[in-house]
Amino acid sequence: MKRSARDDEISRIRIGRRGLILGGVQLAVAGVLAARMRQLQVEQADEFRLLAEENRVNMRLIAPARGRIIGRNGRLIADNGQNYRVTIVREEAGDVEAVFDALQRIVSIDPLDLEAARREIERRSRFVPVTVAERLTWEELSRVAVNAPALPGITPEVGLSREYPLESDFAHIAGYVGPVSDYDLTEGYLAEDEDPLLQIPRFQVGKTGVEAKREHALRGRAGAKRIEVNASGRVIRELGRDVPVPGADVQLTVDEDLQHFATVRMRDESAAAVVLDVRTGDVLACASAPSFDPNLFTRGISVANYNALTGNEYRPLATKTVQGQYPPGSTFKMLVALAAQQDGLASPGETVYCRGFTELGNRRFHCWKRGGHGYMDLQESIEQSCDVYYYEMAQRVGIDRIAEVARLFGMGEHFDLPLSAVRDGIMPDKAWKRARHGQSWRVGDTYNASIGQGYVLSTPMQLAVMAARLASGRMVAPRLVRAVGDEQLPVPESAPIPLGSEHLQRQREAMYAVCYGARGTARRSRIVGDYRMAGKTGTSQVRNITAEERARGVTRNDQLPWNRRDHALFVGYAPYDDPRYAISVIVEHGGGGSTAAAPVARDIMLNALYGGIPPIEAYPSDQHGRIQAMYDELPLRGTAAAAALAAGIEVSEA
Structure with missing residues (x-):
């Protein structure tokens, strides 16, 4: 049917109107797009350029070289040695097991290391390098490098690893390092440490000793490298780097040769020895025996080696010098005598009769000499180590005053040393027993404390401090770190001990008689020649002796199982007329202090006095x-x- 002219006109109008509307919509959309493009390209250009750059460039941390630990004379105690290792990148390797098989035909790799690498590969992204083997020899690394084209994904590398050149000599002082663990980060001493270095796989931190206590100084600061990566994260090239800052070197006060001698001298014992510089408090030797090789831990200790250490009844892993707490035995007697003299409750010439025991109620407190010593004055009681004399002095003075004086000499004092598990010992008094045991203090407790038994406990470090303070008359404190980096640490001033100097001098004279008196308990371990030593032996009981055993005769130490024998102790200083060194030695279950501890202390002291092995003339001719x-x-x-x-x-x- 033929359309009319009017219908055509209406149709044209409708089409034109619709065209205008559609054109307007298109124009509006184009305007919005243009405005948004302008916003993105002009107004937000810098923001999106930065985002694009961050997607293209990654930052990776570079671990710094760990600071070294150095001895007093400049010898390296802990160093960083070259570590030749092999890493693998899974996405480049393809068939990982085939690559491992090929690698094993070139170098010998421990199956445990391969298994650890497999587990690590599963945990990490495909493009993250994983260590397959480390501490390879140069020849092994060279063979891997030569065969690299046939080992896809394998890269030979040179890194740094901790080494302890002096091995067992400083194991308990320097400690050792190991990979940071989840425990370190959640509950250990690194729990609040936010250093990103701690997130690097297998990053090593201090586990014990100075390595742990001076971790932040030794660790250094991380560097960083900027690398270009593709969309999948694969490294394309390195764009630049910031060099890491190495950790600071830490120099100790310990004399390397003296420490070596002390460790070797006690090698067959379960023992500890501490030597202090009387004038400065510098720790010159701090040896626990037996020791162990810390390199075993940094290289990955085997189950057999670890079980051998933990199963040894001599406890080679324990830092006995600060961790071991022992009854000080008769080495404590000088402090009881000082308390009595200071308060005017005893005079030097006054005597106490020893018949081998004293009675308190229906109980007997025995002297070590069954038949007794007879009449004893102050000097004789120290020289011959009479127990009955100190039962009497302790009853006069009381435990609270004894504890007050003993704390002036380091008993029960905490020393802030960078060593693991530093213990405070125990210097009890009436309030301590009431708080700890909920019981009242008894006179019998005072008797036991007066001869360094009962509740009294001390560490070899505290006993060495006691000897240094007796020798110097000053509040000498032990110091283990001499310098950190280029900064020499100042020697703290030590205040005079607030006791009468004449009382201190009487104790020194009595200690001299221990070594040189006709009946001195350490006469066999005296020094002759150019130097003289003052000291005190001690024997601390570790088992109860029943009345029946005393009646038939106390069993000799050498007839008892090792772990039921008495501990042997010795404290002393030298030279007597101009004190320079103080020493304490404990031989666990060694028997008597005069036979087991005093000879060791004499040999170590001579080594300190002569700066090495002394001439044979320093020993008695016989x-x-x-x-x-x-x-x-x-x-x-x-x-x-x-x-x-x-x-x-x-x-x-x-």
């Missing part, structure tokens, strides 16, 4: 043969062995 035989058997090494030869003493160098 002991020369035995002393020469002892040095023949000591496995000394390095400068200690050379010093022995210079002194005319032959040794078998290890």
